Amino acid sequence: MTDATQEYDEPEDDGPVQQPRLWQGNGWTARVIKNDDDEGWAVAMIKDGEPEPALVGPWTMGRDKKNPKPLDVNAFHTLVKTASEVIRRHEQALHAQLHKYLYVRTDEGELKVTMDIIPDEEHPYAILKAFDEMGEQVATARVDANFKLTSTSADKWVAADFKAPRSSQ
Template sequence: MHDTDDAHSEQESSAIHEPRLWRDKGWTARVIKNEDGDGWAVEMIRDGSAEPALVGPWTMGRNKVDPKPLDATAHQTLVKTASEVIRRHEQQLHAQLNKQCSIETESGSLTVRLVVTPDEFEPFGTLTAVDPFGDVIATVKVPPDFKLTRTRAERWAADGFGRIQ
């Protein structure tokens, strides 16, 4: 048996298909009492995550008291929705941590990029000037809250790409 077969059969053996708990394909759907009042909610947790990626309302069953049972179709729909939520969050985080602008200098056009490296203890930013061929002209470390603007990038270039305080 190959390693991938072991992982696949291990995942299959850890699968749970119950009316209020459905674990499969790297995700767990759990139907819970709605904290905001009446009814039910469903939370989607990706394997290895401590927090749910998605929490939303869940449909009542036919008796109007108990929740509708989870099934494979509902789980698949919830996986798609939760995956989309995570993808959007990752795109938003990437946009917050990565900025760039174009400037004109005496020697031609440059792209100035700011990449913030989030770190629990010492986050920092890296400012890089790149020519049209992709060659790095200069790189400096900046504070993690550095705001990249075209004016600041032009001033950095005009000052010879030195350290920024």
């Protein structure tokens, strides 16, 4: 036997786990767990490196009506797809909370006013920016993270020659 054949025959320690209640692969772990809320089972999908599951949902009972149905490749791939979609939606929602924009009409044309919240744990803040119709930045100002970007507040900022709005606290 050659060295290459020996390496091929030896089981890989870091290969994917594919057990009836535990599957790992594609950066995910699916774990079938006892549902504490009732007599059924649940499945938890955990993205590698994350402390908490991205998705926990009900899991099908097996034929004996006591034990869970074993995980299989099709179920695992469906769970990965669903959990990935949940994460994507959470990221989109967070992005929408942290990044806002609107348009303001001025005598010189339309301005796009953006607000990007910087969620620093100790001192969160936001950055207001104004862009002209060509996409050139014409102003920037630091504001409190709780600043409300509205048509009225943007109009006031523009009318004040882009002086940073006073703290709303």
